Amino acid sequence: MQLELLDRIRSENPVIFNISNYITVQDVANGLNSIGASPIMPSAIEEASEMLQISSGAAINMGSFRSNELPYIEKVGQLANDLNIPLVLDPVAVAMPYRQKVVTNLLDHIHFDFIRGNAGEIAALAGIKWQAKGIDAGDGSADLAEVAKKVAQRYNCTVVLSGPTDYISDGTHDTTVTHGTPLFQIHVGSGDMLSSFIAAFAAVSKNNYFEAARMACLIFATTGEIVANELVDEKPGSFIVALLDKLHLVTTKEIADQITMED
Amino acid sequence: MQLELLDRIRSENPVIFNISNYITVQDVANGLNSIGASPIMPSAIEEASEMLQISSGAAINMGSFRSNELPYIEKVGQLANDLNIPLVLDPVAVAMPYRQKVVTNLLDHIHFDFIRGNAGEIAALAGIKWQAKGIDAGDGSADLAEVAKKVAQRYNCTVVLSGPTDYISDGTHDTTVTHGTPLFQIHVGSGDMLSSFIAAFAAVSKNNYFEAARMACLIFATTGEIVANELVDEKPGSFIVALLDKLHLVTTKEIADQITMED
Amino acid sequence: MQLELLDRIRSENPVIFNISNYITVQDVANGLNSIGASPIMPSAIEEASEMLQISSGAAINMGSFRSNELPYIEKVGQLANDLNIPLVLDPVAVAMPYRQKVVTNLLDHIHFDFIRGNAGEIAALAGIKWQAKGIDAGDGSADLAEVAKKVAQRYNCTVVLSGPTDYISDGTHDTTVTHGTPLFQIHVGSGDMLSSFIAAFAAVSKNNYFEAARMACLIFATTGEIVANELVDEKPGSFIVALLDKLHLVTTKEIADQITMED
Numbered sequence: 001m002q003l004e005l006l007d008r009i010r011s012e013n014p015v016i017f018n019i020s021n022y023i024t025v026q027d028v029a030n031g032l033n034s035i036g037a038s039p040i041m042p043s044a045i046e047e048a049s050e051m052l053q054i055s056s057g058a059a060i061n062m063g064s065f066r067s068n069e070l071p072y073i074e075k076v077g078q079l080a081n082d083l084n085i086p087l088v089l090d091p092v093a094v095a096m097p098y099r100q101k102v103v104t105n106l107l108d109h110i111h112f113d114f115i116r117g118n119a120g121e122i123a124a125l126a127g128i129k130w131q132a133k134g135i136d137a138g139d140g141s142a143d144l145a146e147v148a149k150k151v152a153q154r155y156n157c158t159v160v161l162s163g164p165t166d167y168i169s170d171g172t173h174d175t176t177v178t179h180g181t182p183l184f185q186i187h188v189g190s191g192d193m194l195s196s197f198i199a200a201f202a203a204v205s206k207n208n209y210f211e212a213a214r215m216a217c218l219i220f221a222t223t224g225e226i227v228a229n230e231l232v233d234e235k236p237g238s239f240i241v242a243l244l245d246k247l248h249l250v251t252t253k254e255i256a257d258q259i260t261m262e263d
Numbered sequence: 264m265q266l267e268l269l270d271r272i273r274s275e276n277p278v279i280f281n282i283s284n285y286i287t288v289q290d291v292a293n294g295l296n297s298i299g300a301s302p303i304m305p306s307a308i309e310e311a312s313e314m315l316q317i318s319s320g321a322a323i324n325m326g327s328f329r330s331n332e333l334p335y336i337e338k339v340g341q342l343a344n345d346l347n348i349p350l351v352l353d354p355v356a357v358a359m360p361y362r363q364k365v366v367t368n369l370l371d372h373i374h375f376d377f378i379r380g381n382a383g384e385i386a387a388l389a390g391i392k393w394q395a396k397g398i399d400a401g402d403g404s405a406d407l408a409e410v411a412k413k414v415a416q417r418y419n420c421t422v423v424l425s426g427p428t429d430y431i432s433d434g435t436h437d438t439t440v441t442h443g444t445p446l447f448q449i450h451v452g453s454g455d456m457l458s459s460f461i462a463a464f465a466a467v468s469k470n471n472y473f474e475a476a477r478m479a480c481l482i483f484a485t486t487g488e489i490v491a492n493e494l495v496d497e498k499p500g501s502f503i504v505a506l507l508d509k510l511h512l513v514t515t516k517e518i519a520d521q522i523t524m525e526d
Numbered sequence: 527m528q529l530e531l532l533d534r535i536r537s538e539n540p541v542i543f544n545i546s547n548y549i550t551v552q553d554v555a556n557g558l559n560s561i562g563a564s565p566i567m568p569s570a571i572e573e574a575s576e577m578l579q580i581s582s583g584a585a586i587n588m589g590s591f592r593s594n595e596l597p598y599i600e601k602v603g604q605l606a607n608d609l610n611i612p613l614v615l616d617p618v619a620v621a622m623p624y625r626q627k628v629v630t631n632l633l634d635h636i637h638f639d640f641i642r643g644n645a646g647e648i649a650a651l652a653g654i655k656w657q658a659k660g661i662d663a664g665d666g667s668a669d670l671a672e673v674a675k676k677v678a679q680r681y682n683c684t685v686v687l688s689g690p691t692d693y694i695s696d697g698t699h700d701t702t703v704t705h706g707t708p709l710f711q712i713h714v715g716s717g718d719m720l721s722s723f724i725a726a727f728a729a730v731s732k733n734n735y736f737e738a739a740r741m742a743c744l745i746f747a748t749t750g751e752i753v754a755n756e757l758v759d760e761k762p763g764s765f766i767v768a769l770l771d772k773l774h775l776v777t778t779k780e781i782a783d784q785i786t787m788e789d
Contacts, residue, residue, distance in 0.1 A: 022285045022548045023292050023304050029549050029714040034762050039714065040619070041549050043590045047624035054622075064306045093303070096317075098310035186511065188292040188302065236297050237507030244763030248712065285548045286555050286567050327569045356566070359580075361573035449774065451555040451565065499560050500770030 002208070003252040005201050005215045010036035014056035014203035017042075017080075018196055019073055021063025021092065024189030027240065028061075031193040034247035037200040045072045052079045057199035059088040060112075061192055062103060070102065077110035086202035086209065088114040090195035095124035095138075107155055113202065113209055115151060116160040116195040119144055126150045145174055158213045162194055166217040170210045177214065179259070180221040181228035186236040194220050222258050223250050265471070266515040268464050268478045273299035277319035277466035280305075280343075281459055282336055284326025284355065287452030290503065291324075294456040297510035300463040308335045315342045319349075320462035323375075324455055325366060326355040333365065340373035349465035349472065351377040353458035358387035358401075370418055376465065376472055378414060379423040379458040382407055389413045408437055421476045425457055429480040433473045440477065442522070443484040444491035449499040457483050485518050486510055528734070529778040531727050531741045536562035540582035540729035543568075543611075544722055545599055547589025547618065550715030553766065554587075557719040560773035563726040571598045578605045582612075583725035586638075587718055588629060589618040596628065603636035612728035612735065614640040616721035621650035621664075633681055639728065639735055641677060642686040642721040645670055652676045671700055684739045688720055692743040696736045703740065705785070706747040707754035712762040720746050748781050749773055 018041045020028050025041065032039040042051050052058065058080045060073060080087040089112040091103045103125075115125065120138040123130035126147045130140035144167045152159040152171035161167040163185075166177040184190040198216040205212035227242040281304045283291050288304065295302040305314050315321065321343045323336055343350040352375040354366045366388075378388065383401040386393035389410045393403035407430045415422040415434035424430040426448075429440040447453040461479040468475035490505040544567045546554050551567065558565040568577050578584065584606045586599060606613040615638040617629045629651070641651065646664040649656035652673045656666035670693045678685040678697035687693040689711075692703040710716040724742040731738035753768045 023288050025549050026552055033714050041590055043592045046593055050622055064304055066306045067309055096313055188296050235508035236511050237504040241504055241763040241767055245761035248762050249759055286551050289552055327567055329569045330572055359576055451559050496775055498771035499774050500767040504767055
C-alpha cells in the first residue's frame with residue numbers, strides 16, 4: 001500500500017489540468033491545492049497544447065458541458081494521449097441519453113486511463129439496467145464489483161465506482177475501499193474532487209495506475225472519515241471546510257492509524 | 264401553514280433543474296442538496312428536454328447570461344411549460360435596460376409560475392420608479408406589497424419580493440415573512456438560493472404555489488435567523504457555512520418554535 | 527497612509543464591475559461584498575456599456591477566458607477607458623505563450639491603471655527570465671522591485687507584484703507590503719480577490735492610484751495575517767471562511783495596531 005504517494009504529491013506539486021464543471025470547480029481547485037497539487041483550468045482551445053505540456057495529469061469532467069465545447073474536450077483528450085499524460089474521465093449523469101451518446105463517442109476516440117463515476121454512471125457505461133436519478137447514484141441490484149470490472153475491460157482502463165464502498169478495477173485486479181462518510185454524498189462535488197485527485201495520484205505513481213486509484217480513494221475517503229468523526233452532527237457546510245483543512249494537514253501515519261483502527 | 268413541505272422535500276428528493284449564474288452556482292447546488300433536493304445544472308440545449316423530463320421543478324437565474332445562451336433559456340422555459348413543471352424566474356438586475364428588454368421578452372413567451380427578486384427588480388417589472396443599484400435592492404418609497412401584487416397580476420404568477428421583509432402575492436392572496444437576518448444581504452447568492460428553493464417547495468406542493476412560496480421564504484428566512492442568532496458577530500463567511508449545515512439539520516418543530524418565540 | 531479608504535468603501539459601497547474566471551468568482555464576489563463594495567459580473571457584451579456606467583471600478587481577470595470572449599474583454603476595457611473608470615488587469619499565467627500574446631495585445635489597445643500578478647506573471651510582462659509554473663509564482667532570482675518598476679514604466683500604470691512580500695510601483699514611487707500569511711498561497715483565488723479589491727480601493731481613492739494599490743495590499747495582507755494568527759494550524763478551508771468574516775469586521779484601528787506590533 002503506497003500511502004507515500006501523498007507525500008510525493010506534496011513534494012512534487014504536480015500541475016493537474018482540469019476541464020471542470022462550473023458548479024464545483026472552486027472546490028476541485030481548492031481540494032487539489034490543499035492536497036499539494038497545482039490546478040490549472042484553462043478554457044481556450046488555442047492554449048490546450050501548451051498547458052498540457054506543463055501538466056502531469058489531466059481530468060475531464062462532463063458535469064455541465066455545452067455542445068460547442070466538445071471540440072475542446074476532444075482536443076484535450078487527444079493531446080493528453082499523445083503526450084502520455086494520465087487522463088481521467090468523470091462521466092457525470094451518463095445514464096441520460098444525450099450524455100451517453102457524447103461520452104461513448106469520446107471513449108471511442110480517446111483512451112482514458114481512468115473512469116470515475118457513481119454506481120448509476122458506471123452501470124450505464126456497462127450497459128446494465130440501473131435506476132440512476134440525475135446526478136445521484138440511484139438504485140439497482142447489480143454486483144458493483146462486476147460492473148466496475150466490465151467497464152474496465154471494455155475500455156481498457158482503471159475504473160473507480162465510488163460510493164459508500166468504492167469498487168476499483170483495472171479489469172484484472174479488483175479491490176474496494178470501505179472508508180468514508182455519508183457527508184460525501186450530501187456535499188455536491190465530492191466525486192468531482194476525487195476524479196481530479198486520481199489524476200494527481202496518477203501523476204506521481206510511476207505508471208502504477210491501479211495503486212494510484214486505490215490510494216486516491218483510500219486517502220480521500222479516510223480523510224473524510226476522520227473529519228466527519230470530529231463533527232458532532234451531520235453538517236455538510238462545515239464538512240467541506242474541515243475537509244479542505246485536513247487534506248492539507250493529514251499525514252500518512254494518521255491515515256494508516258485510522259485504517260487499522262477500523263479493521 | 265404547511266411546514267411539512269420541508270419533510271416532503273427530504274423524503275421525495277425532487278430533482279430541480281437550474282440555469283444558474285456562474286457566481287453563486289456552487290452555493291445554490293449545495294443549498295438544494297442540504298435541504299434535501301437534488302440539483303441538476305446542465306448547459307447543453309440538446310439535453311434540455313430529457314433533463315427536464317426527470318425534473319420536478321425548474322429555476323432560471325439571469326445573473327450572468329450571455330446573449331448566445333438566450334435560445335437555451337427560452338427552450339428550457341418552453342419545455343417546462345409544456346411538461347407542466349413549476350418554473351421560477353430570478354430576474355437579476357432587471358432594472359438595467361438590456362436585461363429589462365431580455366426579461367420582458369422571456370415573460371412574453373414563457374409562463375413563469377414564480378418570479379423572485381429584490382425590491383429594485385420587482386419594482387422594475389412593475390414599471391415603478393425605484394433607485395436600483397446593480398445587483399442590490401436600492402432605495403425607493405413604493406408600497407412593496409402593492410408592487411408584488413401588481414407584478415403577480417400582470418404575469419399571472421406568484422411573486423416573491425424578498426428582503427428584510429418578504430412580500431408574497433399571487434395577485435389575489437398576499438402575505439409577508441418578517442423573519443431573517445441582515446447577513447442574507449451580505450452574502451452574495453442568498454436570493455439565488457431562495458429562488459431555487461421555491462422551485463423545490465413547489466415541486467412537492469401539489470400545485471399549491473402560494474403556500475410553496477410562503478414556506479420557502481419562511482423556512483429559509485427562519486433558518487438563517489436561527490443561524491445568525493448563534494453567531495456572536497456579523498460574519499458572512501461563517502454564516503453561509505452554518506446555513507448549509509442548518510438547512511440539512513433544521514426540523515419543522517425548530518422552525519415553528521422560532522416563529523412563536525418571535526411573535 | 528490612507529487606511530480610511532477602507533471606511534470610504536464601506537460608506538460609498540462602490541459598484542465594481544468584474545470579468546472573473548469561473549474558478550474563483552464566488553470568492554471574489556463574496557470578498558468584495560464583505561469589504562463593503564458591490565460586485566457586478568455580467569457576461570453579455572450588449573450590456574457592458576450600461577453596466578460600466580453604474581460602476582466605479584473594474585477588474586479583468588484572465589484566469590479562464592475562451593478566445594470568443596476576447597471581443598467582450600476588449601470592449602469592456604475600452605469602455606472603462608472612455609468612461610475614465612479605474613481598470614485593473616490580472617494577467618493569470620501570462621508566462622504561457624498564448625496568454626502572453628493575448629495579454630500583450632490587450633495592453634496595446636487598452637490602458638490598464640493597474641496590473642496585479644505574482645512574480646512569474648509580472649516577470650513575464652517585463653520580459654525577464656523566470657521559471658513560472660502554471661498559475662503559481664515559480665522561482666527566479668530577479669530583483670522583484672525592479673521587475674515591478676519596469677512593467678509600471680512600460681505600461682504607464684501601477685503594478686502590484688504580490689507574494690510573501692508585495693512590491694508596488696507606479697514607475698516613479700515604489701513601496702512594499704511585508705504582511706501576510708502563507709495561507710494566501712494555499713487558497714486558490716487570493717490573488718484574484720486582491721485584484722478586485724484594488725479596483726474597489728481605486729474607486730474611492732480620488733485618483734490616488736498608488737495609495738489605493740498600497741492600501742488594498744496592506745489591508746488585505748494584514749487582515750489575512752490577523753486571521754491566520756488565530757488559526758492554530760495551517761487550515762486553508764477555515765482560512766477563507768475567517769477571511770470573509772474579518773474583511774467585514776476589521777477596523778482601521780486593528781489594521782494599524784497589527785502593523786505597529788509587527789514593526
